[in-house]
Amino acid sequence: MAMNEGGRCVSADIAAGITPAAALFHSLADETRLRIVRRLAAGEARVVDLTGELGLAQSTVSKHLACLRDCGLIDYRAEGRQSFYALTRPELIDLLSAAEHLLGATGHAVALCPAYAHPARSSRPEAST
Structure with a gap:
């Protein structure tokens, strides 16, 4: 699930009583994750594509992709040594x-x-x- 301001996973917040709807909106509340989702709405992309298009570091993009993947909002398909990310829903x-x-x-x-x-x-x- 998404990370909150304290660096904890939102799934921990759900266990603490936060509703899944609140967790969903929390995962989309981060501007970087929202930019990634908007980009993926146009079609699949690799990490290198996202870093170039969004002007972000590879580590930043990878962290947010992992978060969105944990939330079930995106997934990837492997093609050789490359991973192509896309929206799941x-x-x-x-x-x-x-x-x-x-x-x-x-x-x-x-x-x-x-x-x-x-x-x-x-x-x-x-x-x-």
């Missing part, structure tokens, strides 16, 4: 499309939300009080 594209539609309908108000708009702030609103 086409519904994920629908979810992202619905999120874009919602953002458009709200005028991107969530981007102005004081609890979540600033990446430097804690992702837990109660911690910022």
